[in-house]
Amino acid sequence: MLRNVTLVFAIGFLAAMVALAVFAPLLPLPDPVKMDVISRMAGPSWAHPFGQDEYGRDIFSRIIHGARASLAVSLTAAALAGAAGVIVGLVGGYFQGWIELATMRPLDVILSFPPMLLALLAVALLGPGALTLTVILSILFIPAYARVTYGEVLVVRNHEYVEAARALGHRPLRILARTILPNVAGPVLVQFSLVVASCIVLESGLSFLGLGVVPPTPSWGLMIRGARAYMHLDPMGIVWPCMALVFTVFSVNRLCDHLRDVFDPKARRVSFSPASAIDEDDGARGREAAAGSATDDMLLDIRNLTTEIAVPRGSIRAVDGVSLKVRRGEAVALVGESGSGKSMTGLAIMKLLPRRISRIARGSIDYVTADRQRHDLATVPLNRFRAYRGKEIGMVFQEPMACLNPVYTIGYQLVEAVTAHARLPKQETWARALKALKQVGIPDPERRLHEYPHQLSGGMRQRVAIAIALCGKPSLLIADEPTTALDVTVQAQILDLLEQIREASRIGLIFITHNLGVVAEIADRVVVMYCGQVVEEGTAEEIFYTPRHPYTRGLLASVPKVEDKTGGNKRLSSIPGAVPSPLALPPGCRFAPRCAHATDLCNAGVPALEPVSDSQAARCVRWRELA
Numbered sequence: 001m002l003r004n005v006t007l008v009f010a011i012g013f014l015a016a017m018v019a020l021a022v023f024a025p026l027l028p029l030p031d032p033v034k035m036d037v038i039s040r041m042a043g044p045s046w047a048h049p050f051g052q053d054e055y056g057r058d059i060f061s062r063i064i065h066g067a068r069a070s071l072a073v074s075l076t077a078a079a080l081a082g083a084a085g086v087i088v089g090l091v092g093g094y095f096q097g098w099i100e101l102a103t104m105r106p107l108d109v110i111l112s113f114p115p116m117l118l119a120l121l122a123v124a125l126l127g128p129g130a131l132t133l134t135v136i137l138s139i140l141f142i143p144a145y146a147r148v149t150y151g152e153v154l155v156v157r158n159h160e161y162v163e164a165a166r167a168l169g170h171r172p173l174r175i176l177a178r179t180i181l182p183n184v185a186g187p188v189l190v191q192f193s194l195v196v197a198s199c200i201v202l203e204s205g206l207s208f209l210g211l212g213v214v215p216p217t218p219s220w221g222l223m224i225r226g227a228r229a230y231m232h233l234d235p236m237g238i239v240w241p242c243m244a245l246v247f248t249v250f251s252v253n254r255l256c257d258h259l260r261d262v263f264d265p266k267a268r269r270v271s272f273s274p275a276s277a278i279d280e281d282d283g284a285r286g287r288e289a290a291a292g293s294a295t296d297d298m299l300l301d302i303r304n305l306t307t308e309i310a311v312p313r314g315s316i317r318a319v320d321g322v323s324l325k326v327r328r329g330e331a332v333a334l335v336g337e338s339g340s341g342k343s344m345t346g347l348a349i350m351k352l353l354p355r356r357i358s359r360i361a362r363g364s365i366d367y368v369t370a371d372r373q374r375h376d377l378a379t380v381p382l383n384r385f386r387a388y389r390g391k392e393i394g395m396v397f398q399e400p401m402a403c404l405n406p407v408y409t410i411g412y413q414l415v416e417a418v419t420a421h422a423r424l425p426k427q428e429t430w431a432r433a434l435k436a437l438k439q440v441g442i443p444d445p446e447r448r449l450h451e452y453p454h455q456l457s458g459g460m461r462q463r464v465a466i467a468i469a470l471c472g473k474p475s476l477l478i479a480d481e482p483t484t485a486l487d488v489t490v491q492a493q494i495l496d497l498l499e500q501i502r503e504a505s506r507i508g509l510i511f512i513t514h515n516l517g518v519v520a521e522i523a524d525r526v527v528v529m530y531c532g533q534v535v536e537e538g539t540a541e542e543i544f545y546t547p548r549h550p551y552t553r554g555l556l557a558s559v560p561k562v563e564d565k566t567g568g569n570k571r572l573s574s575i576p577g578a579v580p581s582p583l584a585l586p587p588g589c590r591f592a593p594r595c596a597h598a599t600d601l602c603n604a605g606v607p608a609l610e611p612v613s614d615s616q617a618a619r620c621v622r623w624r625e626l627a
């Protein structure tokens, strides 16, 4: 709501300012340079709504005419600097080598001088005036754009889609213009708003010093300069040009912020179908409050969870009606191929779904606290949910290097985690950090506290990440593929560690993996997901010895076994076909197009998750026959 109000204000203010500035000579305004010394510093009147300045000139007219100089200089300089800077940054970042040296290094020279000092020097040499000012400001701000663009290009240039464009044989110019430029447009727009603001301030500053716009041409800087000497007699004389300056800078910033959102698909606001909006209303209806007390060891009770992600061609249900339960001390594995919605389920629990483009559309995530009160995390506001993160629920990610900050020591990061939820004396904080490291079996923990993440092996880093996740003593730990990036022996050590922690502290564990082999070692219960839905669930024993869904069987058949390798002639099977696009899901069973047992019945409608036993269920219409 507030965002919309500020946006409407920004657009309205800028549009009015630009229109008034452009048409100022045609408007019935008093002459901005005509003096009337008898009425100097006169207050507001019908003829002069903002009053008159120290020479009796009309302040309103000078503000409007002053906008011509201030906006023309600033917008032109920002646009020229932007065009040049973006080209330099694109070329330097993409080609690298000597081209990078030739384009980026000269800019470092400009950057090493304070902008105001350089501007003063240039104006002193070339003489004041709006044109000189525009040229100088353009040159001064080229490095600002170039560096932002250069940094973004360095990130983007190795992405797979740039590789793909190269592989297609596109020329560098085309790749730069069509593939890379749109990806760096967001930060460049933000830079534009900052540069316009800086240009307006610099123009005003230089005019204030008498080195910018030449009097009597009005400019906001000159107005501030003139009014400053008399501000004790007429304070409003300085307030009006300052307000014009502040509102213009704010409006440019707000507008560019909005443009960045519009042009950046990753930051674009979500627009959902009316049907799903109705769903949300249903789901949100007063579920946040404690919904009675739980009677058993239940820790997490997810019901009918549906998350939606806005994509360019509509919205997809990454998680579609998922229900699952985790008890205290229980390990539940979420398994499935890539894209089945496992991570989204974990992120939804942590309220970490991609911002702006995704949301929980339906369902509840009841978290049961130690005093057995249920809280629906789906509707707990984010500011209150922060108290749950780390303290009630911890999370470990796949790539520990990506979640450990490379510029801080392990000790510092552990201390940060300890103090996130408890204010303790410094010594006790460090003692806890040390204990956490010992708990995850890091040898020589005193020394490791002072080391940086890059000084540790992959397995050690994952242990540190687990230690950090456990610092708040959570009751539930979500581990999203925590062993995938590790080699097999280290994988086994991390699994052992999680198992020990679970036994020692009765922590509930959600273990997300695509590898059923890993599941066998750690899980009590297994939930198999496919295309956002649970297709089978049961105890680990049921899933491994009596799987009912053909997809689960396919996953099991693709797990390498020791005898396959030693026996020599047994080939590893894979599930034929690929996971369908979430935008084009089959009408019935989502696995049917890849299933060797599919019949017309399978395509008739989405099958329900049918109970197979007290603890097992399968989403397959033919599970009885196939058993």
Ligand SMILES: Nc1ncnc2c1ncn2[C@@H]1O[C@H](COP(=O)(O)OP(=O)(O)OP(=O)(O)O)[C@@H](O)[C@H]1O
Residues within 6 Å of the ligand: 309, 310, 311, 318, 336, 337, 338, 339, 340, 341, 342, 343, 344, 345, 354, 514, 582
């Ligand atoms: N930021 C995003 N924007 C658009 N779609 C997304 C985004 N993140 C995930 N998805 C889509 O949501 C669906 C579920 O993704 P999710 O990451 O949960 O799968 P997963 O089973 O965890 O797979 P993986 O093992 O590869 O992480 C996929 O179809 C994926 O393409």
